[in-house]
Amino acid sequence: MTLDDQLRVALSQEAESRNVPGLDVQTLIGGGQRRRRRRNATRAGIGCAVAVLIGGGFAVAQVDHDSGRVVEPVAPTSTPTGSPSPTIEAVPRAMPNEGNAQLSGTYRVLTGITESGTPIEADWSFRAPGWRAGNFPVASEDQGNAWAGVGVYRPFTLAEGTGCQGSESTPSVGRTPHALAVQLAHLPRSTVLVPPTPTETLGHLALHLRVQVDVRCAKWYRVADTSRGDRGLTYAGHHGVKNVVIDFWVLDVDGTPVVVDEWHNLDASAELVGRATQLRESIRFVSAQ
Amino acid sequence: MNVDEDFAEFVAARWASLYRLAYLLAASHSGAEDLLQTTLEKAYVNWGRISRMEYGEAYVRRMLANGLISSRRRAWVGEQPYEHLPESTQDSLELPVVDRSLLWPLVCALPARQRAVIVLRYYEDLSEAQIAEVLGCAPGTVKSQSSAAIAALRRALAAVATGEAVGEL
Numbered sequence: 001m002t003l004d005d006q007l008r009v010a011l012s013q014e015a016e017s018r019n020v021p022g023l024d025v026q027t028l029i030g031g032g033q034r035r036r037r038r039r040n041a042t043r044a045g046i047g048c049a050v051a052v053l054i055g056g057g058f059a060v061a062q063v064d065h066d067s068g069r070v071v072e073p074v075a076p077t078s079t080p081t082g083s084p085s086p087t088i089e090a091v092p093r094a095m096p097n098e099g100n101a102q103l104s105g106t107y108r109v110l111t112g113i114t115e116s117g118t119p120i121e122a123d124w125s126f127r128a129p130g131w132r133a134g135n136f137p138v139a140s141e142d143q144g145n146a147w148a149g150v151g152v153y154r155p156f157t158l159a160e161g162t163g164c165q166g167s168e169s170t171p172s173v174g175r176t177p178h179a180l181a182v183q184l185a186h187l188p189r190s191t192v193l194v195p196p197t198p199t200e201t202l203g204h205l206a207l208h209l210r211v212q213v214d215v216r217c218a219k220w221y222r223v224a225d226t227s228r229g230d231r232g233l234t235y236a237g238h239h240g241v242k243n244v245v246i247d248f249w250v251l252d253v254d255g256t257p258v259v260v261d262e263w264h265n266l267d268a269s270a271e272l273v274g275r276a277t278q279l280r281e282s283i284r285f286v287s288a289q
Numbered sequence: 290m291n292v293d294e295d296f297a298e299f300v301a302a303r304w305a306s307l308y309r310l311a312y313l314l315a316a317s318h319s320g321a322e323d324l325l326q327t328t329l330e331k332a333y334v335n336w337g338r339i340s341r342m343e344y345g346e347a348y349v350r351r352m353l354a355n356g357l358i359s360s361r362r363r364a365w366v367g368e369q370p371y372e373h374l375p376e377s378t379q380d381s382l383e384l385p386v387v388d389r390s391l392l393w394p395l396v397c398a399l400p401a402r403q404r405a406v407i408v409l410r411y412y413e414d415l416s417e418a419q420i421a422e423v424l425g426c427a428p429g430t431v432k433s434q435s436s437a438a439i440a441a442l443r444r445a446l447a448a449v450a451t452g453e454a455v456g457e458l
Contacts, residue, residue, distance in 0.1 A: 003439065003446075004411065010392040011412040015309035021322060023304045025297045028326065032296075032333025039334060115425060157342070169343060172422055227338065 101133035112154025125282035155224035163188030164217035403438035
């Protein structure tokens with residue numbers, strides 16, 4: 001009997017021999033609720049700190065363009081003890097994800113969590129009209145015959161099988177931009193148009209690739225599972241549309257690979273594609289500021 | 290079914306199995322209870338997402354292993370993972386059958402990360418690549434940790450067989 005075999009037997013027997021303690025689900029749920037409240041409070045604190053930093057940096061950087069001299073930063077006015085800080089209003093709103101909500105202005109989106117547990121957040125600025133909320137925003141033209149969308153996320157899983165919602169997915173997601181880009185180049189029913197190529201986008205080094213995907217599904221083609229839910233090409237398969245082109249940029253954000261994508265139907269107009277590009281280029285990672 | 294009910298149903302169904310894994314990882318009853326409670330509280334916070342996963346239980350089991358390592362994380366530098374292990378050819382050597390009461394204390398004496406690798410490999414049946422993903426390290430590092438653990442166990446077993454006192458691994 002090899003040591004491998006003996007370890008298998010010993011561990012299994014040891015585990016089975018244990019008396020399992022009683023379960024108190026309510027205590028677990030109570031602990032989970034306290035943990036969630038602490039997490040939310042921490043995030044709110046981070047948001048306030050970021051707002052203060054952004055506000056402070058902005059004040060320092062202001063220049064009187066008429067005279068060319070630097071304007072003295074205005075000292076932050078003290079607020080009476082106990083009053084809520086006015087800087088909280090500088091933090092953009094959370095982007096809604098319910099369908100059909102019209103999007104305009106700037107929103108802050110939780111993109112994922114780094115390996116060390118730090119939230120990765122990004123601000124999106126919607127300058128053009130016609131963007132609708134979903135897990136990730138979409139825009140359309142020609143009465144819904146052509147669609148485009150933009151996404152930013154850290155994938156939990158990636159598509160396998162047919163790629164359709166409900167099909168298999170793999171939780172083995174690359175931990176480096178290169179590994180993740182290679183996986184994206186092998187999405188189900190996809191053809192690589194541009195292989196992973198080093199570039200720079202949104203202020204980060206990145207790998208860019210472009211694939212064409214056959215998105216015909218009973219529901220939708222699901223690229224990945226993310227902190228905002230499915231990253232699906234939700235409307236792309238409607239009206240008999242078969243293929244979409246999707247560009248991926250895989251960035252390294254604070255040591256964590258993050259995907260930025262932009263997709264459109266093959267027959268989308270240059271104007272619609274331009275709107276998607278404009279939205280993608282508006283994205284700013286908060287943690288990188 | 291709301292989140293609390295769904296979570297409670299999952300925990301009730303998988304409690305014994307999760308506790309046993311936690312016990313092997315933590316190598317003690319009290320450590321297992323602490324590890325399992327902390328992990329399940331974290332799972333509850335993200336239950337909306339975990340419950341939609343195809344392999345939600347596998348994810349929670351990985352959280353357990355990750356929780357053990359995270360709680361004991363320290364500077365882990367200077368180790369050089371390597372592809373070919375000098376003692377790997379000995380892995381298949383036949384050994385006399387060893388009583389569990391002898392082998393388990395030796396596993397408990399391993400450093401936490403080595404013990405986690407052994408438990409994930411021989412109890413959870415994960416591949417080296419899967420263990421690397423769970424522990425957040427390179428596959429070569431898993432190999433070197435596994436190799437070190439197996440070598441330590443062999444030394445300890447040899448010492449026991451020759452009647453020597455078994456010190457800390």
